[in-house]
Amino acid sequence: MTAHTADPAAAEGFWLIRQYNRLTLRQRRTLMGYVFIAPFILGFVLWWLGPAAVAGYLTFHKWNFLAAPKFVGMANFSKMLGDPILAQSLKVTIVFSVISVPLGLVFAFFLANLINAKFRFIAIFRTIYFLPSIVPAVANAILWAWLFNTEFGLINFVIRAFGGPKIGWLQDPNWVMLAFVILTVWGVGGSMIIFLAGLQGIPQIFYEAAEIDGAGRWQRLLYVTLPMMSPIIFFNLVIGFINSFQVFVSALLITNGGPQRATLFLVLHIWRTAFSSQKMGYAAVLSWLLFLILMVLSFFVFRYIGSRVYYENPGD
Amino acid sequence: MSISRREFLKLTGGSATAAAMLAQLGYLPPALAQDVTNITFGGWGGVAEDEGVKSAIEVFEAENEDIDVEWLHTPSAGDYGRVLLSSIAAGTAPDTGFILSDNYETLAVGGALMDITDLVKNDPLLGQPGYFLEPQEANRCEVNGRWYGIGSTWVAHHFYYNAEMFEAEGITPPGFQDDEIWEWEEFLEICKVFTKDSAGRHPGDAGFDSEDIVQWAVDWPFWWMPLGLAAHANGGEFLTEDGLIGLDSPEAMEGLQRITDLVYAHHVAPRSAALASLGMNNVQMVDSGRLAMAVDGSWALSWMNPSLMNVAMGTGALPKMQQPASIMQAHFHSVLAGTDHPEEAWRWVRFLATPFYQEHFCKIGLWIPNQTAMLTEEGLKGWIREGIHPPNYSQFATDYLPKHGVAVAIPPGYIEAANDYINPAFEGLANGERAEDIMPDAVRGANEVLMAAKEDM
Numbered sequence: 001m002t003a004h005t006a007d008p009a010a011a012e013g014f015w016l017i018r019q020y021n022r023l024t025l026r027q028r029r030t031l032m033g034y035v036f037i038a039p040f041i042l043g044f045v046l047w048w049l050g051p052a053a054v055a056g057y058l059t060f061h062k063w064n065f066l067a068a069p070k071f072v073g074m075a076n077f078s079k080m081l082g083d084p085i086l087a088q089s090l091k092v093t094i095v096f097s098v099i100s101v102p103l104g105l106v107f108a109f110f111l112a113n114l115i116n117a118k119f120r121f122i123a124i125f126r127t128i129y130f131l132p133s134i135v136p137a138v139a140n141a142i143l144w145a146w147l148f149n150t151e152f153g154l155i156n157f158v159i160r161a162f163g164g165p166k167i168g169w170l171q172d173p174n175w176v177m178l179a180f181v182i183l184t185v186w187g188v189g190g191s192m193i194i195f196l197a198g199l200q201g202i203p204q205i206f207y208e209a210a211e212i213d214g215a216g217r218w219q220r221l222l223y224v225t226l227p228m229m230s231p232i233i234f235f236n237l238v239i240g241f242i243n244s245f246q247v248f249v250s251a252l253l254i255t256n257g258g259p260q261r262a263t264l265f266l267v268l269h270i271w272r273t274a275f276s277s278q279k280m281g282y283a284a285v286l287s288w289l290l291f292l293i294l295m296v297l298s299f300f301v302f303r304y305i306g307s308r309v310y311y312e313n314p315g316d
Numbered sequence: 317m318s319i320s321r322r323e324f325l326k327l328t329g330g331s332a333t334a335a336a337m338l339a340q341l342g343y344l345p346p347a348l349a350q351d352v353t354n355i356t357f358g359g360w361g362g363v364a365e366d367e368g369v370k371s372a373i374e375v376f377e378a379e380n381e382d383i384d385v386e387w388l389h390t391p392s393a394g395d396y397g398r399v400l401l402s403s404i405a406a407g408t409a410p411d412t413g414f415i416l417s418d419n420y421e422t423l424a425v426g427g428a429l430m431d432i433t434d435l436v437k438n439d440p441l442l443g444q445p446g447y448f449l450e451p452q453e454a455n456r457c458e459v460n461g462r463w464y465g466i467g468s469t470w471v472a473h474h475f476y477y478n479a480e481m482f483e484a485e486g487i488t489p490p491g492f493q494d495d496e497i498w499e500w501e502e503f504l505e506i507c508k509v510f511t512k513d514s515a516g517r518h519p520g521d522a523g524f525d526s527e528d529i530v531q532w533a534v535d536w537p538f539w540w541m542p543l544g545l546a547a548h549a550n551g552g553e554f555l556t557e558d559g560l561i562g563l564d565s566p567e568a569m570e571g572l573q574r575i576t577d578l579v580y581a582h583h584v585a586p587r588s589a590a591l592a593s594l595g596m597n598n599v600q601m602v603d604s605g606r607l608a609m610a611v612d613g614s615w616a617l618s619w620m621n622p623s624l625m626n627v628a629m630g631t632g633a634l635p636k637m638q639q640p641a642s643i644m645q646a647h648f649h650s651v652l653a654g655t656d657h658p659e660e661a662w663r664w665v666r667f668l669a670t671p672f673y674q675e676h677f678c679k680i681g682l683w684i685p686n687q688t689a690m691l692t693e694e695g696l697k698g699w700i701r702e703g704i705h706p707p708n709y710s711q712f713a714t715d716y717l718p719k720h721g722v723a724v725a726i727p728p729g730y731i732e733a734a735n736d737y738i739n740p741a742f743e744g745l746a747n748g749e750r751a752e753d754i755m756p757d758a759v760r761g762a763n764e765v766l767m768a769a770k771e772d773m
Contacts, residue, residue, distance in 0.1 A: 062772075065405040066426030084761070085736045171587070171747065257735075259743040275398045277732035278422070 058284035065278055076285040086286065088261050089269035092177070096265065097244035100181045104240055105233065108188035112195030126196070133189030141253040144183045145170065148254075170255055173262035180263060183250060191236045198232035199225070230309040238301055242294055266290055351382060353660045358388040358403075358413035360396035364618060364680055372673050376664060383660045388413075393647075404428050404654070411655040412665050415465050415648040417456070422728040423650075424464035425773045430651040433463045435662050442466075442669055449686050452644060452723035459725075465648030466669045469683035472642040472721055473542050474712060476620050477609045478602045479628040485509055490632030492711035494640070494719075500574065503635035507533035507584035510608040519583045526583040533584040534609045535598050536575050538746035540734065541643050542611050545634065546571040548641035548722050559727035560766055561738060564759035569751040571637055580748045587746070603627055614712070617681035623703035630706045633716055640720040646683075675699045684713045691718075729769025733762035 059076055061069035115126045147154050148169035156166055169179040206224050248267040257264040274283035366389055373385045388410055390396035397416050403409045423429050437443045457463045482489045487506055490498050508519045510533035517524040536542055544554030552568025562568055578585040599620045601607035649668045651661040671690055677683040678699035689695045691714045700710050741758035
């Protein structure tokens with residue numbers, strides 16, 4: 001018996017190397033490609049596809065964590081139709097989305113234009129404007145809870161300094177939605193940076209040509225910047241809508257859905273249904289509902305707004 | 317045969333390592349392996365609870381050398397509840413654990429908790445008649461006549477007051493004896509004395525500015541325990557005998573309205589919805605003289621006690637509307653049904669229901685005993701501590717709670733009913749809405765959830 005066959009593991013290893021060496025260059029590259037994407041594929045299957053499939057299975061079942069899931073047919077779906085709390089959470093989410101997304105886009109676009117200017121220390125301003133978007137969600141929630149503090153919050157301090165009333169931002173159902181919109185708009189740094197990249201990609205020659213033709217600042221914005229930026233605006237719009245339907249951390253930590261369900265966002269309702277009410281089957285239905293809403297919304301956005309987007313190189 | 321020193325070390329070291337590995341894997345016969353059973357204990361709590369449990373484990377393990385208890389600590393009770401549910405679903409639940417009172421019946425009926433009825437009844441100590449404060453203990457522990465856990469303690473609401481403010485006004489503070497408990501109207505009059513705007517005017521005085529109050533009489537929070545007790549104090553019920561919400565009865569709604577009126581009609585309490593936004597908690601408000609009386613749970617004594625306050629403070633019973641009442645509850649200690657070591661798990665849960673463990677937390681003001689032996693003159697010496705407990709505090713445990721404490725058994729489905737209907741209604745009360753306008757709908761919705769949960773079980 002030779003030395004290298006005495007150790008089966010080593011022999012196995014050698015066998016693998018031998019098999020690898022027999023592959024053609026093309027096969028080796030293909031294999032390595034799969035090896036490199038394997039972590040993503042595994043993660044995708046384990047943490048996305050798997051749970052989505054389980055959620056699909058659970059939609060037809062009643063499961064409270066304690067006993068085995070019990071088949072209930074379409075009961076979870078029919079429950080959805082007469083659920084007043086779901087109706088409220090959808091209303092809250094849609095109102096928030098309709099207000100915060102356009103506002104966030106305008107604000108991010110405005111900021112991007114500001115920091116697109118060329119002057120000293122511009123990098124510092126860009127960093128300052130971008131910083132809020134990388135503040136961790138929990139820290140962000142705690143920070144804003146203090147800023148919105150009725151008695152000692154900075155926002156009420158400023159309002160009262162101008163003679164305004166003391167607003168119960170987080171206690172008054174009529175004001176709390178606006179508080180969440182402000183909180184969200186504050187974190188537009190990500191969209192702003194994408195807008196900035198888009199602005200810097202517009203060839204200067206277009207502006208020069210427009211200027212020669214007598215276009216003023218406003219006309220250059222309307223007829224050069226906006227059309228050239230339309231793919232970026234479209235991208236931020238789609239992402240903005242998707243994000244606006246997934247508000248959770250701030251609603252959980254700042255108001256826990258209150259006051260009087262005024263911030264009961266859909267994802268918070270799903271989470272409570274699953275982990276507080278122990279209705280995993282119904283929560284799965286609500287999760288698929290969220291997916292369906294986002295899919296339909298994206299379809300309409302692509303169908304009716306996407307067709308108006310100008311692509312310089314549509315074939316790319 | 318002679319062996320070298322190096323060979324000897326190799327042999328002995330190798331043998332020890334192999335024995336340790338085999339013992340770990342359970343391959344050694346009991347006579348060779350140290351026969352210790354490991355059980356896990358899940359729970360939540362702050363630093364005080366964490367340290368208390370750890371020291372209890374040390375004592376228990378010293379008395380029970382065949383059992384090792386591993387403490388699985390989660391800081392927040394809410395997070396712990398979700399962790400426990402997930403671990404039950406995954407088949408990795410702890411052997412023993414804290415069980416939230418609002419989920420106890422759900423878990424018991426769902427088969428997640430071990431039936432310990434016979435163990436409790438046949439236990440030479442715990443099975444003694446009158447060992448626990450009854451009927452409150454049986455009321456909360458029994459689910460369909462069976463015990464699935466033992467109450468850890470009792471907690472209930474009472475007043476914490478700034479004694480110096482009472483002395484300055486010449487008002488006798490409330491106590492825990494029946495003849496020391498205020499009538500509601502008497503309480504309102506006293507509240508008016510303590511409440512002042514920045515010009516020193518009281519509610520009812522000409523020119524009193526309710527938007528410019530600098531000193532409040534009372535803070536009465538708007539969540540289920542302090543509001544539920546108001547329903548009982550006014551002759552209503554928070555939960556009916558059928559396990560439904562009873563906050564839509566005329567008596568209960570009047571009780572709730574009285575609390576809302578403290579803020580919006582009498583202007584003697586701060587808007588509790590904005591309590592957090594006052595920038596001070598109730599302790600700081602009492603300590604700074606901005607608040608005469610705080611309604612809070614008995615657990616708050618562990619941080620709102622004479623040794624930690626800058627002012628002289630005291631405790632007393634809440635005023636009666638129709639009758640004195642305070643809701644009593646606390647978490648349970650249970651053996652999880654999936655445990656592989658039911659005997660050892662029971663021995664640990666049993667230990668938690670003995671005076672040693674409870675005394676530890678009672679001494680620091682966090683708990684009130686549920687064991688009658690700790691309520692005797694001798695028993696009180698074991699946990700009443702000067703500097704922590706005001707002089708009359710033992711009467712809360714010995715007189716007030718046995719007579720006026722209302723132990724609630726929280727039914728399955730309550731968490732959903734509360735999240736979806738009752739808590740939003742309480743927020744409405746805190747925002748000044750009238751009880752009769754919002755409670756009937758909220759209770760109807762909540763009770764539909766509770767009835768559906770009952771049918772599911």
